[in-house]
Amino acid sequence: MSSSQPLRGVVPPVCTPLDAAGEIDTASIARHVEHLVGGGVHGLFALGSSSEVAFLTDRQRSVALETVVEAVAGRVPVLAGVIDMTTPRVLDHADAALKAGADALVATAPFYARTHPREIARHFRTLRARAGLPLYAYDLPVSVHSKLSATLVRELAEDGTLAGLKDSSGDEGGLRRLLVELGGRHGRADGPAPSFSVLTGSELTVDAALLAGADGVVPGLGNVDPAGYVRLYDAVRGGDLDGAVGEQERLVELFGMVDAGPESEMGRNSSAIGAFKHALRLLGIFTHGTTAEPQVQLGDAAVAHVEERLRGAGLLPVR
Amino acid sequence: MSSSQPLRGVVPPVCTPLDAAGEIDTASIARHVEHLVGGGVHGLFALGSSSEVAFLTDRQRSVALETVVEAVAGRVPVLAGVIDMTTPRVLDHADAALKAGADALVATAPFYARTHPREIARHFRTLRARAGLPLYAYDLPVSVHSKLSATLVRELAEDGTLAGLKDSSGDEGGLRRLLVELGGRHGRADGPAPSFSVLTGSELTVDAALLAGADGVVPGLGNVDPAGYVRLYDAVRGGDLDGAVGEQERLVELFGMVDAGPESEMGRNSSAIGAFKHALRLLGIFTHGTTAEPQVQLGDAAVAHVEERLRGAGLLPVR
């Protein structure tokens, strides 16, 4: 992948299997990469939020990324999250990602310390200047507590700082405005490949985002059902909107697995990631459903809920 | 309109024209109702946020609502916002709305005082029991600082408390989950009229919401271009997705008028509502573009920006 060939399609954020001791389970990663690439995905996003990147030590991040890159063996591009608080720390992760063989970097705005929009712009520009890989901005207000404005994204797209955007802001109206400003759907479908790739992280409205001109999707749920998201993508591209909506609705029902953990006992993150990981265990891909410390683990009732959703979506045989 | 005939289609929140002294301009209201009904809309929402309901005295609310009802003369249903902090105050507005001849009520969750989900449920149930009109819940976290959960909405739909939902939360993923839980798109399109009406307030992604099974839209921008939203609605209903997307993109560009006021000088609300009102003035419908106190008025440059967007969208002749 080069910066002149922006990414299109389904690019799941790769869940990171752990063993019972909390260490990276590289054998499960290798199986998972086959599951995803075999499902027809167009790229992989390693070390994203769904990869529990925030919970992995630097050593674990390297092991996870290297294992993904090796298993992929060039079949699809691998984007690497370089998630940390500020520019100097992100640059260290960028060095590691380059060494591990990643094809592009994905960085959020700074977090922990409050930063000004001018400082956020400076952050991305410094990353682009010093790191030797194409750069995607990751708009994730729920984690970093600031929103990338459309004005800033356009500026950084136009001056070549960014190769693309992963929009997990949930602001679909704002995304629509950005897409129209970038040229609208018709220009994108009929014209040459876009020079700037817009990927949505809103996995429940992918039909809508693609219809509106987004180039692709980064669905956490795509870990569990990559082929489903690929069918959805292909249906929209092929003009079969009815098929796309039906597929999306099936995936919305499947997504209900994230409610597995009771809210009184665990966080939304551990419930959702735990559900994905146990689903992958039930599908025979992961050895364990363990999430990283300090997350609470799913109990038996929660795992039964996950299993039920898998059966409902046709991913496990109905008993 | 009765509760057995839920609302479908385009239901603009009616802007409230004011004269230079800040009083209700009833002649402009009458012209505006013709503009909207003539544009083919399926209902009107008076005293909503875009009506500046928060800025109108009780007397002004009554004048505005009565004028709308009289001008509509039964051609389409009129929903009336009963926006206030808590149940007792909302009930007073409900009495006024009933007297003014509204067909249904639209109420938010309580605000100002922090309330528990159990108290929010109690709020809607008490309103339904004591007010003599069908009740729509208005989910508007940006104003009331709480979000109606899908669980609560379903509960209140199933027990008959609510006739429908106006979702202005911006949470399109949550809306999609709700629509799937309520039966999904296919069930809604082929089956009998829904017993619960889901209207989106997300005016920039209406094609997507209708595709996902929403029954209609409450677009602030529909004040300016009601016929555009009706074309968009008809296109989706008629299966012309390409037409719908094109119409939506034109409306997204038109929507750019809300950025008229400089952020350093005025709020987002006064900029957006001021833009709609000046657009209606430029279209010959409103006599003034005045917004209510304490809002800052649009300056000349801002009004020029509004005019440019009207020309760009084909609503004024290009010079």
Add this chain to the structure above:
Amino acid sequence: MSSSQPLRGVVPPVCTPLDAAGEIDTASIARHVEHLVGGGVHGLFALGSSSEVAFLTDRQRSVALETVVEAVAGRVPVLAGVIDMTTPRVLDHADAALKAGADALVATAPFYARTHPREIARHFRTLRARAGLPLYAYDLPVSVHSKLSATLVRELAEDGTLAGLKDSSGDEGGLRRLLVELGGRHGRADGPAPSFSVLTGSELTVDAALLAGADGVVPGLGNVDPAGYVRLYDAVRGGDLDGAVGEQERLVELFGMVDAGPESEMGRNSSAIGAFKHALRLLGIFTHGTTAEPQVQLGDAAVAHVEERLRGAGLLPVR
């Protein structure tokens, strides 16, 4: 009270007793005014947040305010909350307060619609110009979701718009900066009466606020124990810091009554106000402990918790 005699001392926000049907219990109000004035307070704040102003209809607001004014009979000044979303609606309440005989008005920044700092300034200036009473700004971000900046407060103090500030923002550092900018503690204690009155709503750190130069306090808990807050105020004024801290600590323990209601079942507001009202019932002042709709009522265990705190603070005999 005139604007040349700013308020100093303990000014409780008067709880509004309701009967079982949710109507104003004027007999209990009269008893409560005696309890407060007899406790030595320096003023009363009617129709504040602790008065459940957000839950009272306009008619009920008038009854409550008129009853307070009549019962006080000029012994101390009565401030009246004019709590509503925007300038035109607040002006209606200001008219009612003037007619009811209030001595000053207390207004928040606009809420529900998002406003710009320039619009907030315009709001207070318009209120001051059109309402015939001295005006206090009520800084209450938890309800109105914006914070009055120190710069704005100083501007409005210096141009005579505001007679004072009730600071319930919880930002004690910001309050300290404001007090230093207004002249600091020493200037205030030794010099002439201040032309601008700073009252804190932070009822758990009154000793600190008075030490820092605040002129007084508006304590919700002062409904239950007005004499305690007066002792605390007098102790600081008399230089008995040890006595003040001890009194404050006793009141902090008493304040624990607000945790009465279980968080899983009711909101913080209904728990706190319910606790104050049941405490007043247990003290023989209120006939009922009822809170307004849609609030959940305290259960028996919660009321027992309130009673225990009253005994712990010496307000009821220990059994």
Add this chain to the structure above:
Amino acid sequence: MSSSQPLRGVVPPVCTPLDAAGEIDTASIARHVEHLVGGGVHGLFALGSSSEVAFLTDRQRSVALETVVEAVAGRVPVLAGVIDMTTPRVLDHADAALKAGADALVATAPFYARTHPREIARHFRTLRARAGLPLYAYDLPVSVHSKLSATLVRELAEDGTLAGLKDSSGDEGGLRRLLVELGGRHGRADGPAPSFSVLTGSELTVDAALLAGADGVVPGLGNVDPAGYVRLYDAVRGGDLDGAVGEQERLVELFGMVDAGPESEMGRNSSAIGAFKHALRLLGIFTHGTTAEPQVQLGDAAVAHVEERLRGAGLLPVR
């Protein structure tokens, strides 16, 4: 320092001097440690928010901490921040801090990923179990976007997980409740040394916090004027409240330097930290006033504002 001798007094979070290239300036650190210890402080907090810990690479964190520990040479205890997103990453920093010779660790709640209170408790308990040093909880909602509840802090104090709390939440009422629950002021002053140390980060209300029974303060501004905070601490301990208030007011005026940078051009963090660092440069302690990437640097006008505040507070001769 052992866990049986909790910390009391003034414990500044040590600013980290950088050279023009953004590298750690160890010579300036050594001078700064003399400035602080010579000012009479009772401990140092290295790698805190004011140290720009979020902006330092792991290598830089080690250099900074080792330089502080070496320069202190055992004269006062050195607390080390171990600021990172989750337990596994924090444990890596704890190992580094132990090797560098720190006396205790300071950790926030997890951030970036949303965590449940049970997971936050698990985080601190795991840190205590696996790291070989006493542990302080750092309550900093502005950075980590969750608040440590008083219930949780008490639980973790009582079971020996925590040696203390650094409260930078700004919730002075909550702190007061916690202090009363922990025994109140009188018990603390007259009794044996506390087994749990409560330090406030609210540098503008230190007189109040100490009066309420806090054991000490972690003032960012203490970098600039350590002796001032020590005088303030000694005044409260010695019963000279007037002296304490006067000293605090002088420090509040000095604190005005944090407004140096214009809000339209830089963030609050870079303005405040930049002001402290330029103040230290003007005082001859730091060689440069540089802040780390991607922060905007203070301009000449801003530096002049800092200098003026230093003169106003008597730290530089008035010209």
